[in-house]
Amino acid sequence: MRVLVLNCGSSSVKFAVIDTKTQESIASGLVENIGVNGHTKAKGPEGKIDFNFDCPTHAEAVDQVKKFLDAQKLTDTIEAIGHRVVHGGKYIKSEKVSQEVIDYIRSITLFAPLHEPAHATGMECATKFFPGLPQVAVFDTAFHQTMPQKAYLYGIPYKFYENDGIRRYGAHGTSHRFVTAEACKVLGTKPEETCLITAHLGNGSSCSAILNGQCVDTTMGFTPLEGLIMGTRSGSLDPAILFYIAKKYGEEYGTIDKLDHLVNKESGLLGLSGLSNDMRTLTQAASEGNKRAQIALDVFCYRLTREIGGIAMALPRIDAIVFTGGIGENSFYVRKQALDNLKLLGYQVDEERNLKSGKESNHLITKDGTPKAIVVATNEELLIALDTEALVK
Amino acid sequence: MRVLVLNCGSSSVKFAVIDTKTQESIASGLVENIGVNGHTKAKGPEGKIDFNFDCPTHAEAVDQVKKFLDAQKLTDTIEAIGHRVVHGGKYIKSEKVSQEVIDYIRSITLFAPLHEPAHATGMECATKFFPGLPQVAVFDTAFHQTMPQKAYLYGIPYKFYENDGIRRYGAHGTSHRFVTAEACKVLGTKPEETCLITAHLGNGSSCSAILNGQCVDTTMGFTPLEGLIMGTRSGSLDPAILFYIAKKYGEEYGTIDKLDHLVNKESGLLGLSGLSNDMRTLTQAASEGNKRAQIALDVFCYRLTREIGGIAMALPRIDAIVFTGGIGENSFYVRKQALDNLKLLGYQVDEERNLKSGKESNHLITKDGTPKAIVVATNEELLIALDTEALVK
Ligand SMILES: Nc1ncnc2c1ncn2[C@@H]1O[C@H](COP(=O)(O)OP(=O)(O)O)[C@@H](O)[C@H]1O
Numbered sequence: 097m098r099v100l101v102l103n104c105g106s107s108s109v110k111f112a113v114i115d116t117k118t119q120e121s122i123a124s125g126l127v128e129n130i131g132v133n134g135h136t137k138a139k140g141p142e143g144k145i146d147f148n149f150d151c152p153t154h155a156e157a158v159d160q161v162k163k164f165l166d167a168q169k170l171t172d173t174i175e176a177i178g179h180r181v182v183h184g185g186k187y188i189k190s191e192k193v194s195q196e197v198i199d200y201i202r203s204i205t206l207f208a209p210l211h212e213p214a215h216a217t218g219m220e221c222a223t224k225f226f227p228g229l230p231q232v233a234v235f236d237t238a239f240h241q242t243m244p245q246k247a248y249l250y251g252i253p254y255k256f257y258e259n260d261g262i263r264r265y266g267a268h269g270t271s272h273r274f275v276t277a278e279a280c281k282v283l284g285t286k287p288e289e290t291c292l293i294t295a296h297l298g299n300g301s302s303c304s305a306i307l308n309g310q311c312v313d314t315t316m317g318f319t320p321l322e323g324l325i326m327g328t329r330s331g332s333l334d335p336a337i338l339f340y341i342a343k344k345y346g347e348e349y350g351t352i353d354k355l356d357h358l359v360n361k362e363s364g365l366l367g368l369s370g371l372s373n374d375m376r377t378l379t380q381a382a383s384e385g386n387k388r389a390q391i392a393l394d395v396f397c398y399r400l401t402r403e404i405g406g407i408a409m410a411l412p413r414i415d416a417i418v419f420t421g422g423i424g425e426n427s428f429y430v431r432k433q434a435l436d437n438l439k440l441l442g443y444q445v446d447e448e449r450n451l452k453s454g455k456e457s458n459h460l461i462t463k464d465g466t467p468k469a470i471v472v473a474t475n476e477e478l479l480i481a482l483d484t485e486a487l488v489k
Numbered sequence: 490m491r492v493l494v495l496n497c498g499s500s501s502v503k504f505a506v507i508d509t510k511t512q513e514s515i516a517s518g519l520v521e522n523i524g525v526n527g528h529t530k531a532k533g534p535e536g537k538i539d540f541n542f543d544c545p546t547h548a549e550a551v552d553q554v555k556k557f558l559d560a561q562k563l564t565d566t567i568e569a570i571g572h573r574v575v576h577g578g579k580y581i582k583s584e585k586v587s588q589e590v591i592d593y594i595r596s597i598t599l600f601a602p603l604h605e606p607a608h609a610t611g612m613e614c615a616t617k618f619f620p621g622l623p624q625v626a627v628f629d630t631a632f633h634q635t636m637p638q639k640a641y642l643y644g645i646p647y648k649f650y651e652n653d654g655i656r657r658y659g660a661h662g663t664s665h666r667f668v669t670a671e672a673c674k675v676l677g678t679k680p681e682e683t684c685l686i687t688a689h690l691g692n693g694s695s696c697s698a699i700l701n702g703q704c705v706d707t708t709m710g711f712t713p714l715e716g717l718i719m720g721t722r723s724g725s726l727d728p729a730i731l732f733y734i735a736k737k738y739g740e741e742y743g744t745i746d747k748l749d750h751l752v753n754k755e756s757g758l759l760g761l762s763g764l765s766n767d768m769r770t771l772t773q774a775a776s777e778g779n780k781r782a783q784i785a786l787d788v789f790c791y792r793l794t795r796e797i798g799g800i801a802m803a804l805p806r807i808d809a810i811v812f813t814g815g816i817g818e819n820s821f822y823v824r825k826q827a828l829d830n831l832k833l834l835g836y837q838v839d840e841e842r843n844l845k846s847g848k849e850s851n852h853l854i855t856k857d858g859t860p861k862a863i864v865v866a867t868n869e870e871l872l873i874a875l876d877t878e879a880l881v882k
């Protein structure tokens with residue numbers, strides 16, 4: 097089946113056309129700067145586009161995707177649309193899009209203020225520009241809904257869970273779920289008998305503990321801010337630091353919005369290094385002697401180890417640690433530091449395998465006869481397409 | 490040597506007279522409700538007191554301690570005073586009290602707003618009421634100053650560390666240091682060759698990772714809010730939860746002070762259970778079927794495991810997990826849950842030893858031939874007295 101995968105963000109619409117049989121992407125692209133001054137960039141079997149245009153709302157963006165697919169002679173081949181949705185609230189698996197689903201997504205806007213309204217609008221636009229095509233919503237939080245209560249509750253008054261749904265939801269669930277399945281293929285094990293730590297390390301980063309194929313703990317929390325150090329996000333923090341900063345720097349940081357911006361946009365690798373949020377830039381700079389870049393790397397890798405250790409306790413054993421995402425798939429430096437830090441669990445990196453990201457060793461990057469770590473490429477779009485196919489068939 | 494140990498809090502002064510030779514407490518007591526309507530309670534070799542009196546400031550409280558010690562005929566036997574100080578800022582070990590030390594403690598008031606001014610005032614009052622006696626300050630953060638930078642830095646802009654000293658400091662250092670030494674005696678090992686996890690579980694709770702006698706990571710952070718679930722403190726939290734609550738409940742929680750109160754005073758075991766912050770009450774209630782008490786216990790024990798797992802990765806091996814503090818020393822329920830959760834590391838509780846808190850098994854509560862967990866009583870006052878003696882001799 098050919099599925100149009102849509103990822104409607106606050107100011108962009110990303111898309112891909114996936115053939116679920118070949119598992120290949122036939123066309124892909126994005127419309128960005130919605131509301132400011134639109135820009136679109138896409139490629140498909142008939143060629144590429146890249147131009148600016150007037151794009152005041154998501155409607156013009158989805159219209160642009162439609163026009164591109166028309167030009168690529170793809171529109172008629174598409175049988176369904178799959179939407180990536182950042183926050184699924186109560187949903188524990190992918191759902192066929194209905195007015196009820198759209199309304200629910202809008203109702204949890206406060207959970208992901210920039211994303212949820214865009215997702216709901218995207219579904220409505222898709223209904224308009226691709227009439228008659230069935231649509232499916234795939235939620236980034238759904239995979240984590242198997243966490244037990246002791247892992248998802250915070251130590252705040254219970255009423256905030258009961259009345260407001262404040263709990264750990266996690267994120268990147270689609271990626272954690274995808275690489276869990278891939279890892280089992282690589283390991284030759286059944287998911288329902290496999291215990292994994294999955295480490296999705298990209299601009300946003302999170303780790304999950306997988307017990308017999310099911311997520312039992314994850315490092316991201318109520319929002320994608322908690323846990324690991326990320327590109328521009330602080331990750332976990334003594335909450336009292338915010339109180340301190342707000343009091344000492346009232347003018348600069350004294351409001352909730354300014355504190356939010358501080359920990360979500362000015363922090364993480366960028367804030368520690370003062371240089372960049374990009375792992376490539378930082379590893380390069382550190383190797384050339386940039387001290388602050390080195391500090392950012394050290395804190396990133398140490399925190400990664402500390403968070404893995406924390407969630408690992410939810411497992412009786414670890415069959416493999418699975419690295420994925422832009423950093424997880426590519427940064428041999430980060431993988432080596434993190435695994436070296438995990439001495440207590442016995443990890444021993446094989447330098448050559450790690451340098452080649454496991455490409456010549458069936459994904460394996462640790463020494464034979466020692467605990468396994470593997471590198472697996474994630475493919476969230478493919479999983480969205482497969483879920484969509486499964487639900488509309 | 491006889492040492493008067495003073496713990497000057499925001500509205501109370503606790504004291505004890507410790508004989509460093511016998512390591513016994515000769516007299517002890519407290520003055521509470523300073524500024525409201527004083528109440529004092531104390532016992533010593535000559536008997537007890539317990540009465541209300543007018544106590545507008547710390548000066549009257551320390552005066553009261555002096556009068557009690559006079560009545561107990563102890564004043565002339567005291568050779569030095571040791572002060573417990575919650576936050577040591579830059580100090581990496583205990584210090585003789587001087588004007589410089591007092592000024593520095595006042596200068597870091599923002600780090601522990603309720604405690605630091607009280608400590609400084611307490612030192613000045615002690616100088617006035619016990620003229621000529623040497624004084625020593627023992628800092629709760631000092632033991633944690635050996636943490637490496639990668640463990641104490643947060644993922645926020647580096648300037649907050651450089652300019653404001655925002656970093657992980659930890660707390661309960663005096664207790665972690667005391668039980669580290671005690672554990673080595675129990676285990677028959679040298680501190681400089683021993684790797685431990687120390688779990689101080691009381692109203693406030695924290696765990697530390699001890700590598701060859703030195704602290705390399707701890708769960709409390711910039712303030713004593715981070716990490717474990719505590720009596721009324723939330724422990725670690727996705728910081729974005731605070732943004733959400735402030736926005737949704739502007740009237741009730743919209744200010745920094747109200748959020749601070751929420752996570753420090755209304756949360757933790759109390760907030761989850763809606764019943765009590767006291768572990769005895771909760772284990773009792775849970776055993777009688779109270780569901781919310783059970784939830785609070787489950788979250789408490791799971792978080793304990795998760796935090797231990799995180800900091801444990803800083804060690805190459807764990808020679809023992811050491812339980813201390815009111816809960817650690819007494820709650821066989823909590824110790825059992827926590828160790829059962831640590832399956833990955835192989836812990837196996839011996840039920841009978843655990844029920845007796847290791848009292849008949851040389852502190853040991855796990856099965857022979859399995860990884861060791863022990864119970865050790867903490868004694869911060871004794872360590873303050875011993876530090877004081879060492880510095881004034
Ligand atoms: N070869 C590489 N070596 C190290 N880091 C890399 C490499 N390629 C990509 N990255 C890093 O991956 C991160 C982006 O990951 P990605 O998964 O694409 O992010 P997103 O979360 O936005 O999907 C960036 O920090 C980037 O520097």
Ligand SMILES: Nc1ncnc2c1ncn2[C@@H]1O[C@H](COP(=O)(O)OP(=O)(O)O)[C@@H](O)[C@H]1O
Pocket residue numbers: 690691692693720766767768769770772814815816819820821
């Ligand atoms: N026998 C017991 N069983 C379980 N919990 C206990 C027991 N005795 C004391 N506690 C708990 O210890 C906690 C207080 O610990 P303590 O170390 O005295 O606190 P603080 O941090 O104030 O010094 C309370 O939660 C109390 O319920």
